[in-house]
Amino acid sequence: MIDTIIDRINIAYAALKSGADEIAAARKSSPDPKIYIGMATCGRAAGAAEIDGIIRGLLSELDVKADIIHTGCIGHCYAEPIVIVDDPRHGFPPIMYYNVTPGKANLIVRAYIGRGDPLYEHLLGAMTENELIPSVMGFPRFGMEERLVTEHCGHIDPEDIQEYISLGGYSSLARALVMDPIKIIDELKKSGLRGRGGAGFPSWKKLDVAGSAQSEKKIIICNADEGDPGAYMDRTIIESNPHQLLEGMAIAARSIGASSGIIYIRHEYPLAVKIMRKALDDAAGLNLLGNSILGSDFSLDLEIFQGSGAFVCGEETALILSVEGHRGMPRMRPPFPAEKGLGGKPTVINNVKTLSTIPAIIKNGGEWFSKIGTSDSPGTAIFSIVGNVVHAGLVEIPMGVSLRRLIFDICGGIPNQKKFKAVQIGGPSGGCLPEIFLDIPIDFDSILEAGAMMGSGGMVVMDGDTCMVDVARYFLEFTQRESCGKCTFCRIGTKHLLTILEKITKGEGAMSDLDTLESLSKEIRRGSLCGLGKTAPNPVLTTLQYFRSEYIAHIEEKRCPALKCRALTAFYIDLDKCARGCDACVGSCPVECIFTAKGRKKGIDQSVCVKCGECVTACPKEYDAVKRISPAWKVPIVEKIKESH
Amino acid sequence: MMIIISVDDKEIQAEEGTSLLKVCLDNGIYIPNLCYMEGMETPPSSCRLCFVDIDGEKNPVPSCSVKVREGMKVFTNTPRVRGLQWSAFELIMSNHRIDCGSCLSRKACPLIKISRHLKIRLKPFRVGHINSGNEDIVEDHPCLIYDITKCVRCGKCLHICEKIHGRLYLTFAGRGVDMGISFFGDSDDETIPCARCLACVKICPVSALLSYERYEHSPEGSSS
Incomplete structure (x- = not known):
């Protein structure tokens, strides 16, 4: 009986794989050039959609047949939009072009695809080792990375499940389906995988708690409520390789016996939601999700839940409340969600990166994974x-x-x-x-x-x-704006920190404020209810510890060493550098505070200036005459000449 | 099952699994608290005042969320517990308009009680007063008015509302220090039970939620 289930799973997977291999082989043997365009959010923001249109237009104009593939993000934001052209007819390896402008797109189609000139001046490198063009792997930004989770990101079409399967995708799920669920958790334990969401809690422990809980219903949740300023790892992974995440989720669900799951994506990620929706449909269509996955006795239904953009909903107890339809506010733990989560059922919540790592661990074994990285933080x-x-x-x-x-x-x-x-x-x-x-x-x-x-x-x-004081102020402003307001320390305490920091950046601080900042920060850390409140003072404490002299300069000298804080700085025009008769800055000033001084040079009326810095940009580089100075009172006084009318 | 715990070296008998805060309060040991209400399955532990030290725990914990177990050794007034309570109380008071003279809650004010218990004054000493965004009295409800400058965000009004009606007729809204009570915009007296209920008004410890009737009779309301 058991053998027949195992056989059934293996046969079902083998059929899927050979089907996908056929499609991949047909694509590979086609003589048509293949053009890969990075169309994740970052690529689109840099203009990839326009480039796509231009390339398509030119191809039909030149009557060239080509296979245009929309990939996700390869992770090289500085080089977007990125176009990779694989045109074997010319004898070159696949070539990566960077910062592709409409003009470059034109050249790529006409000169390279059309005439076989690889445009050495515009390429970043070749995608494979070869004799003709240096490989991108020689470039440290490529060669020194070790891509495990993001291996296929930017190389495959995220909306093509067949491509993922042809690369061995879903083989780990097929393997997990024939494994004893305890063995899956054991393998993760051996791997030493720690949660990638922040705190680094051992992933297997959550699964173990939920796995051994007695409940007729268990739930798996993927936390893609990414909200840190400047962070976009989760978005990129979903937009570039959603099936890897689904596979990892299915394996984790299988290990605890969860029959339903939620992918919690913030609604500010419309493309990620769209791609994930398609991925769910495609996976269900091939019986990789849904009832009796690949003929096994394991069923899993996954759905997307769109968060409304509250930062605090990344905290797991708040996330659960938000799914239940309440205002997202953290609650005391224990009980932990793995014991009592969504609807009171054991719930395991994992970050996108954690779940996306699982297929590789099941494929290569926990021991293999534990050897990557350091012994306490493998991977x-x-x-x-x-x-x-x-x-x-x-x-x-x-x-x-x-x-x-x-x-x-x-x-x-x-x-x-x-x-x-x-x-x-x-x-x-x-x-x-x-x-x-x-x-x-x-x-x-x-x-x-x-x-x-x-x-x-x-x-x-x-x-x-x-300016480090300003950085601390920025982060506290963020925390205060995103605080759910539930507990006293985070709601009121971070507001006080922010108020004091604002005072200091305006030059109104006192030395005793530093002690208040420090003691209040430590109290907030100890007293807050959830992880967000407990860690909110970190930007203040670290800047106070490592950049204390900057705080002191702001308070005692009313000086901003980085010349950033508006209230403590002033702009002036260096008369030795200002060019006689030049008035490039005059028109740029929104408040018209630049006047003509002696010798037809310019001066700034400090009583009117709003310190926007437009004149710095307007002043020609070769003069570089507009200077910023702190403290503001040190600004040299330039006499206005009397108007002659 | 009855068990024995020790609070400040005093032995107390209690039913196993009861909230530690309730056990202490029932036995005449006062621990400052604002948001706890009896019968809550999961207390919000949001006021951060009921901290105690428990032997074996690394850090002070809010006693409302701790269930008593045999042999537990509890201390309610260690220096670090007091430190956190002073700090939390100071923060609460820095966002509370102190106007005891015209406040309807002055006779049973929990803030005054806590201030006496902790032996610190009502007015914050380290930090200044901070305002919440829109400090106008909210009057968009047919029978309730809400004053955010007094509210301590204990959430008792929400709890009692849900308990009585099985749903909420008011809610927390907003972020950070601007977070306060908001109504859902129901203005039809027929569809909302508020005029007949007023449980939220009765339970509000600081008279931040008032019925129009009560407001008009308060020194503040009659003067304006």
Whole structure:
């Protein structure tokens, strides 16, 4: 009896795989050029849809048949829009073109597809090793990454389930279906996988608690309510490889015996919702979801729930309330959702990245996974690196790589010859780490020890022009705006922190405010109800600890060292640099506060100036005459000449 | 099953599984609290005042959410418990308009009771007063008015409303310090039971929710 079920599953999967292989082989043997366009949200924002239209138009104009494939995001935001052309007729390997403008798109079609000129000046590299064009893998941003979860992101069509199956997709699910559920959890235990949502809780433990709970109904939830400023890992994964997530979810559901599940995606991710909806339909159509999956005795129904954009709904108890139709507010744990979750049923909530990692673990074994990264934090870390960094985007690296290697070697360091100042890890719950921490390894515990938090993977790099007091103020403003208001410490405490920080950035702070900031922060950390409140003071505490001198400069000298805080700075025109008779700045000023001074040079009327900085941009580079100074009272006084009429 | 726990080195008999806060209150041991109500299955633990230290726990825990078990050793006035309570109370008071003279709750005000118990003054000492976004008195309900400047967001009104009617006729809305009570916009006296019920008004510990009748008779209402 049992053997027949196993046979049935294996036969069903083999049939799916061979069908998908046939489609893939037919595509591969076609002589037509294949054009891959990155059409995830990031690509579209950079203009990929326009490029797509231009390429299609030109192809039909030139009467060339080509296979245009819309892929997801490859993670190289700095290079978007990205077009990869695989045209074997010309004897070149697949070539990646970057920052494709309408003009470049024109060239790609006419010169490369049309005439076989690979346009060396516009390509980033070849996608495979070859003799003709340097491979992109020689470029550290590609070669030093280790792609486990994002391996296929940007290379496959997220809306084509057959392509995913032909690459071995859903084989782990087929394997999990014939495994004893306990064995699946054992394999995850062996792997040492820790939740990628923030705190790094061992994933197998949640599954184990829910798995051993006695309940006729259990639920699996994928948390894709990504809300940290500057973080977009989950969106990218859903938009680029949704089936990997569904496969991981199905395996996790099978391990605890869950028969239904929810993918909680924020509604600000319309493309991710659309792609996920199609993925669910396609998977159900091939019996990879639904009743008796692949002929087994396991059934799973998944549906999408769209969050309304409250940051706090990323907290699991708030997420559950929100699904139940209430206002999303966290509640005390225990009981943990794995014991008593949605509708009182055992519920396991996992992050997109955690679930997307599971298929690889089932495929290659827990032991294989445990050898990647460090012993306490095995596997890879996926970061969205943004801010003052040359090659911003999505990076996947093994845990244990140092921050320096990640920021400088892989991502190209700080642009415009500026100095590194800090890196903010973990969003509003994280902290700002200065240069002395650049050599710590990236893993859950080391980053926590330094005062930040792994978080879900947002990383903001800041150069010397960043005011750390202002950064702390920004994050507290975010927390206060997103606080659900339930508990006293988060609702009122973070407001006080914000008020004090605002005072300091305006030059109205006192030294005693620093003590209040510190003591209040520690009380909020101890007293808050949920994880968001407990971690909300981290940006304040880390900046106070590592950049205290900046706070003191703001308070005692009324000086903003980074020249950022508006109330403490002033603009002036350096008369030695200002060009006689030039009036480029005059028209740019929205409040008309620039006047003509002696020698037909210009001056700024400080009583009118709103410090917008438009004149800095307007002043020709070769003069560079508009300067910013802090404290504001040090601004040189320029005499107005008497109007001669 | 009856069990024995110790609170501040005093032995107390209690039914196993009862809320620790209730056990203490029933036995004459006062622990400051604002949001707890008897019979709550999962207390909101949102006021963050009822902290206690329990032997074996790393950090102080809100006693409303702890169920008593045999041999539990509880301390209600350790320095770190007091530290958190002082801080929470100061924060609450920094967002509460202190106007005891014209307040209808002054005789049974829990804030005054807590201030005496904790031996700290009502007015915050470290931080200034903070306002909540729109401080106008909300008058868009046919029989209730809401004053956010007094509200301590304990949520007792919501709890009692749901308990009596099986659904909510008022709700929390807004974010951060602007979060307060809001009505769903039902203005038809026929469809809402509020005029006959007023349980929320009766339970509000700080007179932030009032019926029009009560408001007009209050020193504040009659003066305006």
